[in-house]
Amino acid sequence: MKVxxxxxxxxxxxxxxxxxxxxxxxxxxxxxxxxANDESYMFHVPNIHLTDLLAEAMDIHIxxxxxxxxxxxxxxxxxxxxxxxxxLGIEAIYTGALYSNYQKSRIEKLADEVGLKALSPYWxxxxxxxxxxxxxxxxxxxxxxxxxxxxxxxxxxxxxxEKCIDDLIRLNEKxxxxxxxxxxxxxxxxxxxxxxxxxVKILKDKxxxxxxxxxxxxxxxxxxxK
Numbered sequence: 132m133k134v135x136x137x138x139x140x141x142x143x144x145x146x147x148x149x150x151x152x153x154x155x156x157x158x159x160x161x162x163x164x165x166x167a168n169d170e171s172y173m174f175h176v177p178n179i180h181l182t183d184l185l186a187e188a189m190d191i192h193i194x195x196x197x198x199x200x201x202x203x204x205x206x207x208x209x210x211x212x213x214x215x216x217x218x219l220g221i222e223a224i225y226t227g228a229l230y231s232n233y234q235k236s237r238i239e240k241l242a243d244e245v246g247l248k249a250l251s252p253y254w255x256x257x258x259x260x261x262x263x264x265x266x267x268x269x270x271x272x273x274x275x276x277x278x279x280x281x282x283x284x285x286x287x288x289x290x291x292x293e294k295c296i297d298d299l300i301r302l303n304e305k306x307x308x309x310x311x312x313x314x315x316x317x318x319x320x321x322x323x324x325x326x327x328x329x330x331v332k333i334l335k336d337k338x339x340x341x342x343x344x345x346x347x348x349x350x351x352x353x354x355x356x357k
Contacts, residue, residue, distance in 0.1 A: 134250075135160040135216045136225040137238065138193070140182050142265055142272045142291070143227025143253065143311075145321040148189065149268070150252040151225045152326060160221065161186050161193040162212050166205065177276040177318045177346050181331070185321070188329045188354050206237055213245040223248035229256060230313040258310035262296050269325050276318035278344035281306050287338045287347040291319065320349070329354040 134151050138144045138161035151158050163182040186193035194215060198208035213224065224242050228235040228251040235251055242249035253261060265272060272291040277283070281302045289295060302308045308316050323330035335351035 132156045132222050133159050133220055134223045134225055135162050135194075135221045137162050137164070137227070138182060138186070139163065139227075140178060140185050140320050141227070141275075142270065142319040142321055143229060145185075145227070145270065145324065145326075146253060146261075146265065147225040147227040147251075148191070149270075149324070149326050151250075154252075156223075158191055158225075160216060160219065161189075161191050162216060162224070163193055163195045164198055164205075164209060164212065165195055166198050178320050178349050181320065181349060181352060184331060184352060184354060188323075188327045188331060190328050206241060209238070210241045210245065213241055213247055217245050217247055221247065223250055226251045227253065229253055229258075229261070229311055230309075256311075258313070259296070259300070261311055262291070262299075266292060266296070269323075270321055271323040271330070272319050272321050273347070274317050275320040275347045275349075276345065277316065279306075279308055279314070279316035280343075281308060282317060284338060284340045284345055286317070287340075287345050288336065318346075320347075323357070327357070330357050331355075 134156045136148045136151060136158060148158060165179050166176055183193055196208055196212040198205045224247050226238055239249040274286050274289045277286050299310050303310055331352050332355045333349055333352050336349050339346045
């Protein structure tokens with residue numbers, strides 16, 4: 132089956148790419164929604180500019196769609212992206228949805244209207260098992276944004292490894308943080324993994340902190356051989 136993946140560069144959409152490939156599908160396109168609104172309800176925003184580089188790293192074509200990111204209005208832009216994929220012969224769209232009914236229901240509705248099948252392979256996955264799976268597969272994931280109690284500036288740019296997960300478990304026990312960040316606690320970025328032909332090397336970065344939330348912004352990056 133010819134498929135595309137709704138792609139942000141974060142762990143969940145990258146895992147969707149992995150699952151689609153492991154399922155034997157032809158992943159012909161990534162669809163990146165580039166929102167001008169940092170508070171988009173639908174789309175991941177931090178470091179979305181790196182999706183072109185990540186697509187090149189995985190050797191998959193990418194289609195980018197600009198959107199103002201206005202609640203509900205942004206869905207029209209997403210539908211336009213789906214229609215473009217349908218015209219290109221795509222049969223299904225993969226998503227990295229884990230628990231957000233808001234996102235999943237809207238994606239499925241639009242996909243159905245266009246004639247695409249919507250697949251969310253990790254829907255309601257066990258959070259801890261999922262995070263451990265990401266590590267065990269060899270994905271290199273860093274935290275690119277935080278906005279929850281217990282996650283301070285020191286977490287920005289941190290690699291998600293076993294020590295990181297141990298710390299998240301302790302935070303979960305203390306303040307109830309979602310281990311996979313599905314409560315909007317954090318955003319992530321994938322730099323390398325088993326489906327990458329090349330890895331991302333960060334050349335220039337910066338941290339932005341605003342009272343109780345922050346971003347890890349990558350200003351310049353290149354691909355390097357593995």
